[in-house]
Amino acid sequence: MSKVVSLEEALKFVKDGTTVMIPGFMGAGTPETLVDGLVEKNVKDLFLICTDTARPNVGIGKLIVNGQIKKLYASHIGTNPETGRMMNEGLIDVTLIPQGTLAERIRAGGAGLGGFLTPTGVGTVVEEGKQKMAFDGKEYLLEMPLRAEVALIRGTKVDKKGNVWYNAATRNFNTHMATAADIVIVEARELVEVGEIDPNNVMTPGIFVDYIVKGE
Amino acid sequence: MDIRERIAKRVAKDFEDGDIVNLGIGMPTLVANYIPEGIEVILQSENGFVRMGPVPEEGKEDPDVVNAGGLPVTVLEGAAYFDSATSFGIIRGGHVDATVLGALQVDQEGNLANWMIPGKLVPGMGGAMDLVVGAKKVILAMEHTAKGKPKILKSCSLPLTAKKEVDMIVTEMGVFEITPGGMYLREIAPDTTVEKIQEVTEAEFIVDENLKVMED
Numbered sequence: 083m084s085k086v087v088s089l090e091e092a093l094k095f096v097k098d099g100t101t102v103m104i105p106g107f108m109g110a111g112t113p114e115t116l117v118d119g120l121v122e123k124n125v126k127d128l129f130l131i132c133t134d135t136a137r138p139n140v141g142i143g144k145l146i147v148n149g150q151i152k153k154l155y156a157s158h159i160g161t162n163p164e165t166g167r168m169m170n171e172g173l174i175d176v177t178l179i180p181q182g183t184l185a186e187r188i189r190a191g192g193a194g195l196g197g198f199l200t201p202t203g204v205g206t207v208v209e210e211g212k213q214k215m216a217f218d219g220k221e222y223l224l225e226m227p228l229r230a231e232v233a234l235i236r237g238t239k240v241d242k243k244g245n246v247w248y249n250a251a252t253r254n255f256n257t258h259m260a261t262a263a264d265i266v267i268v269e270a271r272e273l274v275e276v277g278e279i280d281p282n283n284v285m286t287p288g289i290f291v292d293y294i295v296k297g298e
Numbered sequence: 299m300d301i302r303e304r305i306a307k308r309v310a311k312d313f314e315d316g317d318i319v320n321l322g323i324g325m326p327t328l329v330a331n332y333i334p335e336g337i338e339v340i341l342q343s344e345n346g347f348v349r350m351g352p353v354p355e356e357g358k359e360d361p362d363v364v365n366a367g368g369l370p371v372t373v374l375e376g377a378a379y380f381d382s383a384t385s386f387g388i389i390r391g392g393h394v395d396a397t398v399l400g401a402l403q404v405d406q407e408g409n410l411a412n413w414m415i416p417g418k419l420v421p422g423m424g425g426a427m428d429l430v431v432g433a434k435k436v437i438l439a440m441e442h443t444a445k446g447k448p449k450i451l452k453s454c455s456l457p458l459t460a461k462k463e464v465d466m467i468v469t470e471m472g473v474f475e476i477t478p479g480g481m482y483l484r485e486i487a488p489d490t491t492v493e494k495i496q497e498v499t500e501a502e503f504i505v506d507e508n509l510k511v512m513e514d
Contacts (some may be wrong), residue, residue: 108368160421182386
């Protein structure tokens, strides 16, 4: 069975209320074609897990502006004033998570770990409601794994078996989100034949990828 | 000399050859312009690479190579890219020698508040909480006051970024070091006096017996 599908076919897995992970750092590494497809489809009440909400007209920012997000986990929302406004008006339920903790929670979610201990956030509001543990005089917070129903990732080069190579700083949250969702859809900037990516250079093994959409 | 330039220049003198350094957004970014000759500092960008270089020439921007603020940068020879979990492993794991950040408030215990003003400004902590906890040395590069009001306090009133992690504060008036034995004024700018510093500093500090002049 071919993993390469149309945009429409791939996005049928994202419905009203679906939990979605989308990578990208101010848009770098974000699957723009898939995001534009979601804006077009106008699915609502999404629970979005991402590191930042970019700018209003960039990447993930477009989903915010279009009013499609009900719940948001992110580390930074300051560059998109719409996120802050909607949070203050009670339209989006925002949880801010330290970036390293967010990355590790996703990694744990994909790696079968029950959680992990981090010193980040001790003595701050981040520790509220979390179990604290001390070892050798140092305090840690117990952080739990994160998973999603769907991850939308973006590869620079993707072969038809779903093996992915990411260019430069676009890797960011892609590799871990690709392991932490029930359905993983990759947008290929460049779709290549199997064998064109040297197995040594595969960053996301194709076994994690369910569907491939050619990016525009 | 512009005060931002003075602060950045002084911070840059603190690095040792081979240090791995993470610079925050804003004034801390300027520090990169003043690294003394003969000293190699390896800049880490928390969105996923080391050996960050300067801003590219106009027309040579690569959308895949951006800094943590989403702005185009370059990478130097010997650079390496990685994913976000690895990036924060580098940060929390003690592999970063120094991080330079701005502050809304800092206190004499080394507590830092720089990520939110309740009800007003909630941009999120991004990677700041991980950086402040994980870096071997935490340096604040900040203006001494905010519209004439002290920012160096007895105790922070804003939500903390981290507890007791700040090591050094560099302002246009002087250089402070925070030690278990108290906060010390180590250097003083040539155009001020200890009395003037005391007037705009709420925190209690000890004047170093060998107080040095902060060079421009």
